[in-house]
Amino acid sequence: MSASQILATELLCQLMESGKAEINGKALLCDEHEVAGQQLLKERVLVLGPTLSWVTCPECGVEVAKILREIGSKKIRIRCDECGDVDTGHELQRTYKVNFNHLITLLGISLDLSPSSSKLIVPLKVWRLGISEKIRGKPITWYFARHLNDPAVAKRLLDQLRMDHASQTARIITSSDLPLPDGSPLTGYNVAKLSSLARLSQSRFLFFTERSGSQALPPKEEPLPTTSLRLVQEKGWAFVGGIKYELEGMQKNMLLSLIDAHAHRLERNVLGERCGSEAFPFQPIKFFGRNKEVYKAFVKYVPGEKVYELVIADEDQDWL
Numbered sequence: 001m002s003a004s005q006i007l008a009t010e011l012l013c014q015l016m017e018s019g020k021a022e023i024n025g026k027a028l029l030c031d032e033h034e035v036a037g038q039q040l041l042k043e044r045v046l047v048l049g050p051t052l053s054w055v056t057c058p059e060c061g062v063e064v065a066k067i068l069r070e071i072g073s074k075k076i077r078i079r080c081d082e083c084g085d086v087d088t089g090h091e092l093q094r095t096y097k098v099n100f101n102h103l104i105t106l107l108g109i110s111l112d113l114s115p116s117s118s119k120l121i122v123p124l125k126v127w128r129l130g131i132s133e134k135i136r137g138k139p140i141t142w143y144f145a146r147h148l149n150d151p152a153v154a155k156r157l158l159d160q161l162r163m164d165h166a167s168q169t170a171r172i173i174t175s176s177d178l179p180l181p182d183g184s185p186l187t188g189y190n191v192a193k194l195s196s197l198a199r200l201s202q203s204r205f206l207f208f209t210e211r212s213g214s215q216a217l218p219p220k221e222e223p224l225p226t227t228s229l230r231l232v233q234e235k236g237w238a239f240v241g242g243i244k245y246e247l248e249g250m251q252k253n254m255l256l257s258l259i260d261a262h263a264h265r266l267e268r269n270v271l272g273e274r275c276g277s278e279a280f281p282f283q284p285i286k287f288f289g290r291n292k293e294v295y296k297a298f299v300k301y302v303p304g305e306k307v308y309e310l311v312i313a314d315e316d317q318d319w320l
């Protein structure tokens with residue numbers, strides 16, 4: 001059973017990567033995909049799509065043939081200019097399409113997310129599934145995206161991650177083949193293909209690692225950075241020259257505000273507002289009495305334009 005569930009999940013990914021996420025009924029149910037196709041229908045991740053009036057003639061495999069009528073319960077008659085009238089299975093005029101609403105619901109159920117937590121970000125392409133917190137203090141923000149090989153889609157998701165302050169906690173599930181193309185905006189992020197993570201079982205996806213009792217996606221052990229803001233969101237740490245600085249609340253707020261700001265720049269008082277400070281005028285450096293090294297390494301005042309700008313370390317180029 002589980003082999004067919006794995007094939008079904010792989011087929012589902014393939015279909016989601018096609019433009020309209022649709023497949024002809026004959027291709028789905030009469031050929032090599034049959035078992036996987038039945039599984040997708042049973043779980044309702046595929047549903048009936050538009051009925052065709054024209055099909056490719058199955059006799060010659062070349063001409064476009066018009067559907068004349070149904071004959072009996074499972075056959076149709078079609079007319080091909082080359083082959084004349086041909087009788088064939090009715091699946092040929094059917095199409096099946098991915099039922100994205102149901103798919104997103106299933107993913108949410110499978111990850112134990114609250115039912116109302118999913119949010120559409122790009123229609124039919126990118127969703128935020130919700131936030132889980134299996135280990136206290138270590139939330140994971142889950143996303144699902146198709147067509148992630150398209151840099152425009154990847155960029156849109158990246159923008160959303162930043163808006164959600166989820167750059168450090170995001171796990172992205174996709175139907176796209178990995179690795180993502182060189183230079184993808186999501187290089188360095190935690191992205192995994194659905195069919196390599198899970199199989200579609202009865203009314204849920206079973207994540208492979210669940211069988212061993214561990215969490216869905218064990219966090220990767222990464223070496224600590226040298227000069228980087230990568231762990232500001234998750235741990236409240238900044239690194240300068242290999243030294244770890246534990247940030248105070250306001251320091252963390254300031255860095256995160258600049259990380260999330262457009263072009264990583266903010267005017268003085270806007271920065272103050274976003275940090276929840278009532279000081280006027282807002283003077284960022286005053287809050288870095290401790291951890292001056294962090295201020296020097298990552299915050300720059302641009303006098304001509306009167307803005308504070310984030311300094312992006314080499315190590316952070318891939319995500320900032």
Ligand SMILES: [Zn+2]
Nearest residue numbers: 057060080083
């Ligand atoms: Zn023909």
